[in-house]
Amino acid sequence: MFIATLVRDIYTPNFSSLLRLPLYLCPVSAGFPSPAEDYIEGRLDLNRYLVKHPAATFFVRVTGDSMIDAGIHPGDLLIVDRAIAPTNGKIVIAVLNGELTVKRVRQSKQKLLLIPENPQYPSLEIRSEMDFQIWGVVTNVIHPL
Incomplete structure (x- = not known):
């Protein structure tokens, strides 16, 4: 995948x-x-x-362009807070089948989806057989100009 x-x-x-x-x-x-x-x-x-919950905060640097329309570009530094609930529509850091990814989480009817912010990529439906966990909610993007 x-x-x-x-x-x-x-x-x-x-x-x-x-x-x-x-x-x-x-x-x-x-x-x-x-x-x-x-x-x-x-x-x-x-x-x-930038950091509301110091003990629950970490930073990640991203690669790829699936979140470009959300203002997240390759090489950006994200501030991630594990103390914030990953509610519908939030951008999250998730572990999917052993890989960390950044996507928007969407609860739709009986489905949980990870939504990219680039029309070139499909949404990912989270199914019960997948190894899936949300690590935290992205609160800020540090983007060099």
Whole structure:
């Protein structure tokens, strides 16, 4: 079975060092430029902003393009929270027959489906004979430009 978007690497967060970056009070305009503000609102620790449940959080790097329409590209780093329930419509990291994959989970009538976000790939119906487990819910995507 070809799953298309797989997990390449798994990382655990390092909370022993804090990196507090400047957070500017003035938002950045995506339209017409606005006058620059010369002051900082405070400092932002990205762990506090991106990780809600530190003990249940891990990071994964992805390969493949089956989730491209959800904004998940090859090489992206995903933040995954195991403390969040994998409800209908959430993007999850799942183990399917021994392979880690990222897909949207969908409960439809009596079926559980893993849905890609690329029309070139079919949905995967989870059947009772499959080895299947959800590892966690994707909460954020870190995507290099």
